[in-house]
């Protein structure tokens with residue numbers, strides 16, 4: 001099982017989504033940016049480190065949102081999602097090929113990695129979009 005932390009990064013009422021680049025596992029899928037937690041590292045610090053490495057931005061990890069355990073055919077992941085505040089830095093892509101700042105009601109337009117889908121539904125429900133299946 002791989003421990004992964006992902007950020008629900010907020011700016012001006014929108015959330016940052018990133019699309020996985022061509023050479024990656026789950027290429028072309030949209031995700032909440034983040035990455036693998038290293039041994040001995042807290043989820044909060046891992047998230048800030050990954051966002052700096054992958055997107056070149058400074059963030060502050062805020063509260064825990066939810067976790068989902070998902071079994072892909074090749075790997076099982078424990079995906080922990082945290083709300084995260086964007087602090088500074090201009091986004092510079094390395095592992096992703098596209099980003100978008102998205103309003104909550106538009107989240108379902110994106111083809112998410114499977115492990116993220118329960119998190120997306122929970123997020124939408126939390127903000128009052130209840131009539132979704």
Ligand SMILES: Nc1nc2c([nH]c(=O)n2[C@@H]2O[C@H](COP(=O)(O)OP(=O)(O)OP(=O)(O)O)[C@@H](O)[C@H]2O)c(=O)[nH]1
Pocket residue numbers: 002004005006024025026030031032033034035036075077079095113114115116
């Ligand atoms: N960062 C991130 N990874 C996710 C999400 N959903 C999801 O299934 N994953 C999976 O979790 C794993 C860890 O993410 P990662 O971005 O560090 O993976 P990676 O293989 O690019 O890392 P690496 O190249 O440094 O080894 C990947 O298999 C990725 O597909 C998500 O929302 N955010």
